[in-house]
Amino acid sequence: MPFFYSGKQLKSLNMSQLNSLCEDLRQKILSTVLKNGGHLSSNLGAVELTVALHYVFDFPEDKVIFDVGHQCYAHKLLTGRAEKFDTLRKKGGISGFPKREESEFDCYNTGHAGTSVSAALGIAKARDISGENFNVIAVIGDGSFNNGLIYEAFNSLRLLNTNILVILNDNGMSISPTVGSMHEYLEFLSENDEHVAKRNKHANIFDRFGFKYDGVYDGNNLEQLIQKLTEIKERLKHESVILHILTKKGKGYEFCEEDPEATHGISVSSSDNVSTEYSKVFGETLCDLAKDNKNIVAVTAAMTSSLGLGEFFEKYPQRSVDVGICEEHATILCASMATEGLKPYYAVYSTFLQRSFDEIMIDICSQNLPVTLCIDRAGVSGADGETHQGVFDLSFLSMIPNLTIAVPKDINEFKAMLKFSADFNYPLAIRYPRAGKRVFKVQSKIVRGKWEELSSNENADVAIIACGERAVTDALVAMQILEERNINVKVINARFVKPIDDEMLASLKQKHIVTVEDNMLAGGLGSLINTFYANKDKIIKNFAYPDEFITHGSVAELMNDYKITGKYIAEYIINAIR
């Protein structure tokens, strides 16, 4: 027996066999995620849908795009990746997200929310232009459905003059419960199932955009799904359909169904996360600051608890805003609230902040408004891979005028920076990783643009300039290794990447400069220092990520692969000053 049926095999199963396949898939997903970490509840909820899709449609000729991609595990298991599934999210193993490189059944890579309908339209349009004939399906959750991209895509369906199927997999949750009027409207639609005739007469929102609306309100019922999809497959020849299905996030396991927020993503214990979480420190400190400062407001885009803001939202509901997965809108809300004297803190993962690049520049920074960006999961973020690494933020932020960028070396400095931010009346970004492991001895006062010497050896041959806990730790590990060989280095904590500490840089006597950061080389700390010294006689070595996308693996593995560790820094220095 094949481990998991796929393709034609699957199509020959009867309903009872198909249901039992669903149970097998669910079991395999659970056991793997408990071991490897990953998205759990969302994958469990989409099992029946995935089996129904594979039963009714013909992949890879037909194309399915999973929005965000955090519900593609059953699809992977059904498309030849069952035997390797134990390597899920492991370095060199299969990715937790759809990957074209991995399988012809993955037609479009996803990772950030809201792209699936646009991608489905592009693929369908290409099909029409090329005179081909296959079906294109976007599977999107109700959380992603809040994103503005959806509107842009829906709005263009008619002018693209093509047919696609959008399956709205509605489980009432993003990571947090889904918010917003669209979701209320979806509830209205699904609750009024008995009034289908009436509803269809008074065209609903989706009809306006050229989609025929249909629903399967028990979206974990395989038989109903298969029946409806079979019917829709015919209709796709002449129209676009949005199929609204209600699924149970975490379906099949009580502990998941009861707490889908906590079981959305599962982390397994590893050196990556057995430690203090910056998000926790962030939430606690912001609550403290908000006591004395009534102007402080907290804004998030659908990730309240994972950003550490659960307590703040409970304590200060009037000053808390979660707009759903709308990073751009959230950024403008912060900027505009600041024009009226409020003090907004926008908490967001580094990788998702990329969506706000234009708004950070135009809305916040060109108006020079006191918004604080609290950028979590900065640096390599590990097992989620290419689409989730937070290694670009220093680069895309450092080019923006009026913005100050702070990078704490540990959680104590992070707290101090948050306190500093409360009285700082200009745009500020603070970037930090998920996990904190160390607390350093030196803790000097935070002054904008001023760095800190962690070891003040004036006779040092080399100055190591590092920012952020991981890089500063590496620098100090290198220092220790070098001390054993009687090589003296000076270690500097570049706690502001913007502005850089010109004065300290100008005063450094060392000819050899080493920079270390958990960010891309282009545009990051090292690049700024290279520019500062462009007309000076220095020998500079940059430790940073090179010009390539960084795949999945543990943080430690990735930093080692890219040689951003104390050992490699020490090795370089030993050779350089020889």
Next chain:
Amino acid sequence: MPFFYSGKQLKSLNMSQLNSLCEDLRQKILSTVLKNGGHLSSNLGAVELTVALHYVFDFPEDKVIFDVGHQCYAHKLLTGRAEKFDTLRKKGGISGFPKREESEFDCYNTGHAGTSVSAALGIAKARDISGENFNVIAVIGDGSFNNGLIYEAFNSLRLLNTNILVILNDNGMSISPTVGSMHEYLEFLSENDEHVAKRNKHANIFDRFGFKYDGVYDGNNLEQLIQKLTEIKERLKHESVILHILTKKGKGYEFCEEDPEATHGISVSSSDNVSTEYSKVFGETLCDLAKDNKNIVAVTAAMTSSLGLGEFFEKYPQRSVDVGICEEHATILCASMATEGLKPYYAVYSTFLQRSFDEIMIDICSQNLPVTLCIDRAGVSGADGETHQGVFDLSFLSMIPNLTIAVPKDINEFKAMLKFSADFNYPLAIRYPRAGKRVFKVQSKIVRGKWEELSSNENADVAIIACGERAVTDALVAMQILEERNINVKVINARFVKPIDDEMLASLKQKHIVTVEDNMLAGGLGSLINTFYANKDKIIKNFAYPDEFITHGSVAELMNDYKITGKYIAEYIINAIR
């Protein structure tokens, strides 16, 4: 008599005086724009609306945000800026867009589309939190209304639990005619005025989001506008309203009403634009290439003709896509069409491409797809100011793995690069300014990542490395000045900013290196070269824009202010090698 009535004076006028005020405003706008350039038709269409707003509401206590801001001239004339209006868009004069720095009547700076409703919500939310009491109004055109930000903002109205007025100024045009289903729906609403009762009963889309829909379908009728706004002002105490008004773009002048696309923005002759337009060359060359390559498709976001694609869209309608002002969606369409073997060209202004940063990275580049970004209006773009300068693109693109960045030194090289792109199967960006002025003698074959020597003086003391027509011109002007003083320089055309030409850089014997670019220093060409030479004994001087937002002025004025000219380069070199 005050030149233009404002505040309380305006409120004391009778209807006949108000109508005559509208005529005066219109006259002043026309005469100024014909002299200074600027947005014409959109401003003419919004005169009555602006007068009505000032008559009914109390600014600056009440707040009005103009989306994009290209319809704020009447507002400026009514708020103390009439006497300085002759300086519109001139260096040191008043801006063509709302500016908080300029007047307390401008509460929020705009420039890019779709931000006004989010900003209005943020300001209203801040008002509620602070326990204040004023009205907040967003004025948005139907073109901007296609942008996904609108959906994100509308979707959050109820959860923000606040009241605003959105005025949808519908003239049927972006710069090009407005496309998309939302616009068709707006037509449906306004055409069915007689069925108001019925329409209200079967809640329309806006009701779903918590807005009460209302309309004034002759939006240039001052009396009707005043009456409706007076009524709405009361309703804003307890609800949010969207007021749909139909206005005539270019209202009042036949030549504008008849060709609102051509009179959307007026350019006045200056050294900035008496020359070949890159957009024209782009359109012609792409048409040529498309003859032989059936896979070529062209995608734009509401700017077909200003990007030079009018002819392409006429010749190849099946392979042409204009999705409206949806830069992100357009980017994903390109990526997804490329997965199916098409060869998409996405043409866009540099400043608006900022909206696509995340999609360029995740959708195009992390999938390594053969999409060509054709980036127009790169470098300083002149009179539109801070929100429209194209000086960030080299920086935000150069950090993205898998992307090749080409920068032509003149229109001939631009043509060659477009031809090169047709056979290049990876992500590619080509950035170019609006106007071309020169054609250089040297025209060598385009090879990815290979630079070109424009003067091969091996005994030169200094190497000048420049990219793009403006910077290369500066470099050659500097060379000429220096030749007169018997100083020899080598000039290199860095026609690929990514990858840089490592081999050529490694082979340069000159100790003195000068870099020149029409881009920010951070992350641009100079920064990449500084990093290349970080461990080499070179003296490098970077000519680029510093870390500040660049205000309005002519291209020549701005480049001179920032000392990016041949004269300054020559001066630096004379001092440096002394």
